Amino acid sequence: MAVAVKALFFDVFGTLVDWRTSIAREAEALLEPQGFALDWLTFADAWRGQYQGAMDEVRSGRIPFCRLDVLHRRNLERILPRFHIENLSEADRRNLNLAWHRLDAWPDVPRGLARLKRRYLLAPVSNGNISLMVDLARRNAFPWDAILGAEIAGDYKPKPRVYLAAAEAFDLPPAECMMVAAHTNDLVAAARLGLRTAHIARPNEHGSGKGETAPKEPVDIAAGSLEDLADKLGA
Amino acid sequence: MAVAVKALFFDVFGTLVDWRTSIAREAEALLEPQGFALDWLTFADAWRGQYQGAMDEVRSGRIPFCRLDVLHRRNLERILPRFHIENLSEADRRNLNLAWHRLDAWPDVPRGLARLKRRYLLAPVSNGNISLMVDLARRNAFPWDAILGAEIAGDYKPKPRVYLAAAEAFDLPPAECMMVAAHTNDLVAAARLGLRTAHIARPNEHGSGKGETAPKEPVDIAAGSLEDLADKLGA
Numbered sequence: 001m002a003v004a005v006k007a008l009f010f011d012v013f014g015t016l017v018d019w020r021t022s023i024a025r026e027a028e029a030l031l032e033p034q035g036f037a038l039d040w041l042t043f044a045d046a047w048r049g050q051y052q053g054a055m056d057e058v059r060s061g062r063i064p065f066c067r068l069d070v071l072h073r074r075n076l077e078r079i080l081p082r083f084h085i086e087n088l089s090e091a092d093r094r095n096l097n098l099a100w101h102r103l104d105a106w107p108d109v110p111r112g113l114a115r116l117k118r119r120y121l122l123a124p125v126s127n128g129n130i131s132l133m134v135d136l137a138r139r140n141a142f143p144w145d146a147i148l149g150a151e152i153a154g155d156y157k158p159k160p161r162v163y164l165a166a167a168e169a170f171d172l173p174p175a176e177c178m179m180v181a182a183h184t185n186d187l188v189a190a191a192r193l194g195l196r197t198a199h200i201a202r203p204n205e206h207g208s209g210k211g212e213t214a215p216k217e218p219v220d221i222a223a224g225s226l227e228d229l230a231d232k233l234g235a
Numbered sequence: 236m237a238v239a240v241k242a243l244f245f246d247v248f249g250t251l252v253d254w255r256t257s258i259a260r261e262a263e264a265l266l267e268p269q270g271f272a273l274d275w276l277t278f279a280d281a282w283r284g285q286y287q288g289a290m291d292e293v294r295s296g297r298i299p300f301c302r303l304d305v306l307h308r309r310n311l312e313r314i315l316p317r318f319h320i321e322n323l324s325e326a327d328r329r330n331l332n333l334a335w336h337r338l339d340a341w342p343d344v345p346r347g348l349a350r351l352k353r354r355y356l357l358a359p360v361s362n363g364n365i366s367l368m369v370d371l372a373r374r375n376a377f378p379w380d381a382i383l384g385a386e387i388a389g390d391y392k393p394k395p396r397v398y399l400a401a402a403e404a405f406d407l408p409p410a411e412c413m414m415v416a417a418h419t420n421d422l423v424a425a426a427r428l429g430l431r432t433a434h435i436a437r438p439n440e441h442g443s444g445k446g447e448t449a450p451k452e453p454v455d456i457a458a459g460s461l462e463d464l465a466d467k468l469g470a
Contacts, residue, residue: 069406121369131406134356134380145369146382151404169386171304171366 003175005196005233008116009125009148009166011157011181014205016124016226017103017136020044026099030092031085038083041207046082050075055127055156065154067129073097100128101135106202110141112226119235123148125166125179127156146170158189167195180229184216196220198229238410240431240468243351244360244383244401246392246416249440251359251461252338252371255279261334265327266320273318276442281317285310290362290391300389302364308332335363336370341437345376347461354470358383360401360414362391381405393424402430415464419451431455433464 013019024040031038054071057063076097080088088096116122124133124142126149133147146169150156153165167177179190182202191197198221205211215222223229248254259275266273289306292298311332315323323331351357359368359377361384368382381404385391388400402412414425417437426432433456440446450457458464 129406130381130404134405137380144381145372146365146379152387169365170369171364 003173005120005178006172006176007121007123007167007170007178008198009123009163009177009179009190009195011179011183011186012124012126012128012133012136013103014202014211015180015182015200016109016142017105017140018205019048019100019103020206022103023047023099026102027096030096030099031088034088034092036083036085043079043083045206046079047072047075050078059156059159065150065156067132067151068127069097069100069129069132072100098135101132102139103136105140105142106225108225108227112230113143115230115235116226116233117143119233121145121170123166123170125149125157125162127162158185160189160193163190163193163195178220180226182212184212184219187215187219188217191219198223200224200226200229238408240355240413241407241411242356242358242402242405242413243433244358244398244412244414244425244430246414246418246421247359247361247363247368247371248338249437249446250415250417250435251344251377252340252375253440254283254335254338255441257338258282258334261337262331265331265334266323269323269327271318271320278314278318280441281314282307282310285313294391294394300385300391302386303362304332304335304364304367307335333370336367337374338371340375340377341460343460343462347465348378350465350470351461351468352378354468356380356405358401358405360384360392360397362397393420395424395428398425398428398430413455415461417447419447419454422450422454423452426454433458435459435461435464 010016023044027043028040054075058065113122123144123146126133129151130147137144148166148169150162153162155161167174174194178196178198179187180198180200181187182200182205187197187199197219199215199219201213201224202211203209203213221232223232245251255276258279262278263275289310293300348357358379358381361368364386365382372379383401383404385397388397390396402409409429413431413433414422415433415435416422417435417440422432422434432454434450434454436448436459437446438444438448456467458467
C-alpha cells in the first residue's frame with residue numbers, strides 16, 4: 001500500500017458479532033419462560049429487518065439523530081404485535097431491547113483484534129451507540145482505543161460524516177484509515193472518501209450461507225476472518 | 236452512597252499524568268540539541284499558563300470549539316518569543332506540540348486503574364482531544380472503556396455540557412457517575428450537576444508542594460492516590 005495504514009475502523013453487527021443467533025438466544029431466554037413459543041431466528045430477522053428503514057429516517061433528515069438503542073426500541077414495538085407478543089412489562093421490553101448489548105463475537109475476533117492491536121489503532125465505526133459498543137467490548141474483550149461511529153458523528157453509515165468524523169477523531173487523513181466490514185456497501189462508502197478497505201467474509205450472518213462470502217466490489221483486502229486479515233497485514 | 240456508582244470519569248492533566256515534568260523533558264529533548272538553554276520547568280509552566288485563557292475563548296462562545304491540540308499550538312506560538320525561541324521549523328513546532336501526547340502517568344495510576352476497571356466503567360472526561368487521550372492511553376496502558384470529554388461535547392470543562400455528555404454517552408444518570416480529579420473546581424462543577432466526586436491529592440502537580448493536597452470544598456471521597464481510591468471504593 002502506498003500510504004501506511006495507521007488505524008483500523010470496524011463495522012460491528014455482522015462483522016465482529018453474530019447478532020442473529022445472539023438475539024434469538026436472548027429473546028428466547030426472556031420470552032419462552034413467559035409462555036411465548038415462536039421461531040426465535042425469525043424473530044431476530046424481523047427485528048433486524050426494521051434496521052435500515054429506521055436509520056433512513058435519520059439519514060434523510062426526516063427525524064433528528066437519536067442513538068441506535070432508541071431506534072431498536074421503536075423497531076421492537078413494531079414487530080411485537082406481528083408475533084402476538086402482548087402484555088410485556090416495560091422492564092421486560094427494556095431488558096429485551098438491551099439484547100443488542102449482549103451479542104457474542106464470531107470465534108476469530110478476540111484473537112484477531114489482539115494481534116491487530118499491536119500494529120494499529122483500533123476503533124469500532126458502527127451505527128451502534130457508545131454504551132452499546134462499551135457493553136459489547138466488555139463482554140467480548142474488544143481492545144478498543146476509542147469508541148467512534150454514529151453517535152460521535154450524529155448520523156448513520158453509510159453517510160460520509162460517520163467515516164470522516166472517525167478519521168478526524170484520530171487526527172488522521174482518510175488514506176491512513178482502513179474500514180473493515182462484512183458488507184460491501186459499507187466499504188464502498190468508505191472507499192469513496194479515500195479510506196482503505198478490508199472485507200471479512202461472514203457467510204453465515206443471515207443464516208447458513210446467507211451472508212457475504214466475498215466482496216461485490218473491489219477492495220484493498222479480502223479476508224476470511226480477522227486472523228486472516230492480521231496475516232495479510234503482517235500483524 | 237445511596238445510589239450505586241457505575242462509571243468513573245477521570246480528569247487527566249494533573250490527576251493522572253504529570254504534565255509539568257513531562258513537558259519539561261520533551262521540550263528539553265527537542266530544543267536543547269538545537270542550542271536553546273532555558274529553565275525547562277519554567278517553559279512548561281508558561282505553556283500551561285495559557286491553558287485556561289485559551290479555553291475561555293471557546294467557553295464564552297467568542298470562538299467556535301476547536302480541539303485542544305489546536306489551542307496548545309496557539310499557546311505555544313504565544314510563548315516561544317518570550318523564551319527567545321525563533322527559527323524553529325514547522326516540523327519541530329508540530330512535534331513539540333505533540334509533547335502533550337507523550338506525558339507520563341503518576342506512579343499509582345496504572346495499578347489503580349486496573350483495580351477500578353474490575354468494578355466500574357472507566358473513561359477520561361478531560362479537556363484533551365480524542366487523539367491525545369488515545370496516545371496517552373497507549374503510552375501508559377490506561378484501560379478506558381471509551382474516550383469521552385471535551386471533543387465529544389464540543390465545549391470545555393467546567394461547562395456543564397461536558398459532564399452531561401459523558402453521562403449520556405454511557406446512558407447513565409449523573410448520580411451513577413463519579414468525577415475523579417485533583418482540582419476542586421472540576422469537582423464542584425460536576426457535583427452541581429448531580430455527579431459524585433472523588434478528589435485525588437497531587438501535591439506536586441505544579442512543583443513540589445504546589446498542587447492541591449486536599450479538596451477545598453466537600454467531596455464524596457478524598458483520596459491520596461488512585462490505589463487509595465480503589466481501597467475506599469472496595470475495588
